Amino acid sequence: MIKLGIPSKGRLMEDTFAWFADRGITLARTGSDREYAAEVSGIDGVALVLLSAGEVPRELAAGRIHLGVTGIDMxxxxxxxxxxQVAEIAHMGFGHADLIIAVPDFWVDVATVDDLDAVAAAFRRKHGFRLRIATKYHRLVREYLRERGVADYQLVDSQGATEGTVANLTAEAVADITSTGATLQANHLRMLSDGPILASQATLYASRTADWAGCDLAALMKKLGLENPDIG
Ligand SMILES: Nc1ncnc2c1ncn2[C@@H]1O[C@H](COP(=O)(O)OP(=O)(O)OP(=O)(O)O)[C@@H](O)[C@H]1O
Ligand SMILES: O=P(O)(O)OC[C@H]1O[C@H](OP(=O)(O)OP(=O)(O)O)[C@H](O)[C@@H]1O
Structure with a gap:
């Protein structure tokens, strides 16, 4: 059996269901709204696992699921x-969101990462601690700022409602996903103009560590109209 992990709720789940339905595979939740059980029809040998989008990468890397749908950012x-650990099989054309850094609207002198760097150094001298950036994307933000030589900052962990941290005085800036920009605007934040740290969308991944013995990946790929991936 190929174990296919997909997000268990929300738009990401609905859009994933629609993407597979367009290709002749019906995924459906069974039981009550609260029960995380599901079934697959239109192809044999595929079992559905419903889980949080944030857990899909770990499950793929551990080889507990063979295929998984989640955002590139995750x-x-x-x-x-x-x-x-994983191979990208298909970008699915939904769940588009950009990981960006945003600062308060009234920081009129800060438009770019270079400006942020200058302000960060001044901030540390003035306040005696490093400028705080709230995010749940620790690895991606650190990597991005390191590559650009920005060091005078600290990350503050925020697993949700990240844009609220500036008004709550627990951070001076944020690094989060934005789609329409409405959440940033409502919280009086403005993204830096350098372009996104990462452009994400929902993507179908295959695990390189799972045991594929007895799985007919070729049949599934054919049904989906995709090339057979090299998962080594
Ligand atoms: N406003 C948005 N528009 C489009 N995609 C988004 C938006 N917000 C988040 N996403 C994408 O949805 C995916 C799941 O994000 P989210 O943070 O909701 O996951 P999660 O925390 O694992 O979910 P759960 O609430 O189930 O724990 C990510 O890949 C992210 O890029
Ligand atoms: O640019 P927008 O269209 O306004 O979308 C961006 C928002 O969507 C996501 O939050 P989500 O609703 O998933 O909740 P979260 O705060 O728990 O991450 C993201 O974290 C932003 O807060």
Missing amino acids: VREKLALWQA
Whole structure:
């Protein structure tokens, strides 16, 4: 059996169901709204596992699921050497979101990462502690700022409602996902103009560590109209 892990709720789940339905595979939740059980029809040998989008990378890396749907941001944040552990099979064309850094609107002198760097040094001298950036994307933000030579900052962990941290005075800036920009605007934040740290969308991944014996991946790929991936 190929174990296919998909997000258990929300738009990501609905859009995943629709993406597979367009290709002749019906995924459906069974039981009550609260029961995380599901079934697959239109192809044999595939079992569905419903789980949080954030857990899909770990389950793929551990080989507990063969295939999984989640955002590119989730995989690159959670798996250090993601290419060794998973293969990107298909970008699915939904769940588009950009990981960005945003600062308060009234920081009129800060438009770019270079400006943020300058302000960060001044901030530390003035306040005696490093400028705080709230995020749940620790790995991606650290990597990005290191590559740009920004060092005078600290990350503050925020697993949700990240844009609220500035008004709550627990951070001076945020690094989070944005789609329409409405949440940033409502919280009086403005993204830096350098472009996103990462452009994410929902993606179908295959595990390189799972035991594929007895799994007919070729049949599934054919049904989905995709090339057979090299998962080594
Ligand atoms: N506003 C948005 N528009 C489009 N995609 C988004 C948006 N917010 C988050 N996403 C994407 O949805 C995926 C799941 O994000 P989310 O943070 O909701 O996952 P999660 O925390 O694992 O979910 P759960 O609430 O089940 O724990 C990520 O890949 C992210 O890029
Ligand atoms: O640019 P927008 O269209 O406004 O979307 C961006 C928001 O969507 C996500 O939050 P989500 O609703 O998933 O909740 P979260 O705060 O728990 O992450 C993300 O973390 C932003 O807060």
